[in-house]
Amino acid sequence: MKSISAKAIHEAVRDMIMDACRLLSDDVYDAFTKAHAEEESASAKEVMAQLIENADLARNTQLALCQDTGSAVFFVDYGEDVKIEGGSLEQVLSDAMVEAYDKGYLRKSMCHPLTRKNTGDNTPPIIHAHVVPGDVLRIRFMAKGGGSENMSRVAMLKPAQGWAGIRDFVVRTMAEAGPNPCPPTVVGVGIGGTFDLAPTLAKKALFRPIGVRNADPEVAAMETELLAAINDLGIGPMGLGGKTTSLDVKVEMHPCHIASLPVAVNVQCHSSRTKEVVF
């Protein structure tokens, strides 16, 4: 059994959240630089230059990369042999998140779905926890913006539609999204599972760094094909036209029921803010 103090988790998670919202990760920053170099139109180049300048500014000040510092989403691998001393996992994540959003000058974006009353402290976080063998505790955080989340879609396709149906659904989703989700986007795709698992896979896929393909060569080929098809749409940075509509596509696949073919597309804006801590 490995004991980890709630205090140690709290401090690491708090700092991770504040960093994620201000320090753009290298893979995303490098993708901006590459897009800036490859774009030909003045407006697409200008958008990419602004995004690079924005990332530099946030890194060197206390300003968040984007005012929408998101729903606080966690994916946790919780080892069977881990014991958290002094608090529950859910409570420590929530408390650390509250402190990070307060001390880090991050926007509190959670509200009652109907009255729209703001909860005031960005609670509750959205937590996906999985029990895994061993004594590892891996906590991944995503600041998930609402504008791109709104463009996300799930479909229960017929098995007969196969890969062609999946490809059409993914590309159509991005065509309909157009300029709304702050392109160039990162696209998470979940194929298979159940009605609820497909979108969770799509979201989980977004944690994989830009440029890193799925380990399964067949799935990796799907990612490459989808990325090319989406960029052929020509929507471009902020929808002003250009070569870069998406920075990358990430696919995660899972077996599904013989009757079903669930597909989910989770759209992530260019401000792709993820980070992890491992104990």
Next chain:
Amino acid sequence: MATYNLTTPLRDEDVVPLHAGDVVYLTGTIYTARDAAHRKLMEALDNEERLPFELQGAIIYYVGPAPAPPGCAIGSAGPTTSGRMDSYAPRLHALGVKASIGKGKRSQEVRDALQEHKGVYFGATGGAGALLSQRITASEVIAYPELGPEAIRKLTVKDFPLLVVNDAHGAELYAKPRYEP
């Protein structure tokens, strides 16, 4: 594509020459309002109550800014998706609002209202909230503080960088998808 330096409030003669694709640097006073604030504004109009700001010539910025770090007038403050305000925008344009600032597509009803009432829809770069905050020199909550980030704020802006997305002549800037999936 032309470049214009405009000061608020906007008049018909400021808006009519603008065409989709033009660059505008805006200086003066603008008002923030997003989802919940628009709902409150509509209730106030329905109840014939006094509104928190003068609509004539006004520019509404669809934004919910982050809290201001020490030494800053405001926190990160980029545009939110405008389409969610489409159901409110025509009524506001009919009452004198000249422009909105946001990101993303507008409905045909909004585009019609821009033509009818000589209005304009500006795009600001989404996700560049830190950068855009540097062009905001003052921020004050003037209504609905209980809405938190959705409260209505009066912002003072200097050379705020905008693109004309939908003009008063029916044109739109955004790229159409090159093919139908």
